Amino acid sequence: MEFTTDNSIFLFAILLVVGVITTKFSTRFGLPSLVLFIVVGMVLSHFVYYDNAFLTQLFGILALIVILFEGGLQTKWTDVRKVAVPSLTLATLGVVLTTVVIGVFAKYILGVSWLEGMLFGAIVGSTDAAAVFAVLGNKNIKRRLTSVLEAESGTNDPMAVFLTISLIQLIHAPESNGLFTLIVAFLWQMGFGLLMGLIMGRVAVWSINRVNLDSSGLYPVLALAFAIFTYSSTALLYGSGLLAVYVMALWMGNSDLTYRHSIFRFNEGFAWMMQILMFIILGLLVFPAELIAVTWQGIALSILLMFVARPIGVFISTSFMKFSVKEKVFISWAGLRGAVPIVLATYPLIAGLENGQLFFNVVFFVVFISALVQGSSISPLANKLGLSGGDKVSVPHSLELVSMGKTNNEIIEIHIEEESSVVGKELHLLLLPEDTLITAVIRGEKLITPRGNTRLCVGDILYVLISKPQRERVKKVFMSMKEVEEHETLEA
DSSP states (O other), X not given: OOOOHHHHHHHHHHHHHXXXXXXXXXXXXXXXXXXXXXXXXHXXXXXXXXXXXXXXXXXXXXXXXXXXXXXXXXXXXXXXXXXXXXXXXXXXXXXXXXXXXXXXXXXXXXXXXXXXXXXXXHHHSSOOHHHHHHHHTTOOBOHHHHHHHHHXXXXXXXXXXXXXXXXXXXXXXXXXXXXXXXXHHHHHHHHHHHHHHHHXXXXXXXXXXXXXXXXXXXXXXXXXXXXXXXXXXXXXXXXXXXXXXXXXXHHHHTSOOTTHHHHHHHHHHHHHHHHHHHHHHHHHTOOHHHHXXXXXXXXXXXXXXXXXXXXXXXXXXXXXXXXXXXXXXXXXXXXXXXXXXXXXXXXXXXXXXXXXXXXXXXXXXXXXXXXXXXXXXXXXXXXXXXXXXXXXXXXXXXXXXXXXXXXXXXXXXXXXXXXXXXXTOBGGGSOOOTTOEEEEEEETTEEEOOOTTOBOOTTOEEEEEEEGGGHHHHHHHTSOHHHHHHHHHHHO
């Protein structure tokens, strides 16, 4: 197909429409949507010739920024804090162990050198945030386990990127990097990435809350701009940009944010669009005929990764933590591979390594089998192990939050804590400003229409329409007396 402006835009529209429709079929057939996105790309490769590894890598990184940003926004710090140690251990020690084990297998199965075997292991060593967020997002699994997996997938990409780039440099110039140099580089990347994430998170929240834009639709764009700037500025200074983006988004998502719902809704939809296009483009980059030549190697390494390398990494890195054997088995099986390994597989291609194309084809095989087999069996396995029935509370889809356009109003979300002074009070007794409207009360899975005699309970979630100048005054009404005193002290 000859690319012109019009037929390129037409193809772009077709990809989006097919991608969205594909999600409906994936739900019906119990398959992860990313599998069908990849299939769509592979089918299109028969009609569209595409082999630009650099463009694929560029788009893949941009997509990962958006996906990690959206995932961080949706993650509650209270959940992450409880599982920080196991998640970070899996994201570091777990990735290294998985890399070494599968690297040994790759050395003999693919007939490559030891460094190249370790490079393959590094490429497939991390779980994928896009795959994990997409597959676990709507599963009824214990919240502690999903928190571990989501936090791990959001923080283990930097380790995989570091290992991949370092091993490529070692292959090109074996004497260029010593062990001490690698350790210093790793500490700098992770430490500086964490620091930049915290700094940019605070800057982004402060800016969004202070800047008075003409349209509420600009706030989500500003938030996304901060995410992209966080990645690029960190990466330019040789830090881990992906880690910085996730930490920055985690800070933003757990802060008091103006137009919070507009930002969340925009990024949720945009992350889906980037995920659809990313997996389709990755499918386009693969030539199905070339996969036949690596069929047995791909199947063998997929099986070894799922049943040997990943479990070894999980069981050793969590050996002194309070996880049952069943929970460790589930964490091992839910370590999905997705876009990140395929994006990392473009690095050897761009670097011109002799086995770059071989690695890309085998990695694609591994990712496809992982998504197909593991992604479609997560729920049945959780049920069989007795790990389903999580405590995750979802907001009913019947509640649609409306953007307030150019008005000076917004909808804020308020959680009624146990210490709140309004617990047990009826709504008509609350001392709220006259221009305040409680639009909905969420109690568990129920949507309650607020009335004057509606009595508030611990755990209720209120959606309140207010004018922006009354924001702090309204929030104080729902605080505990201790929180009010602390808030007034900070203001003073």
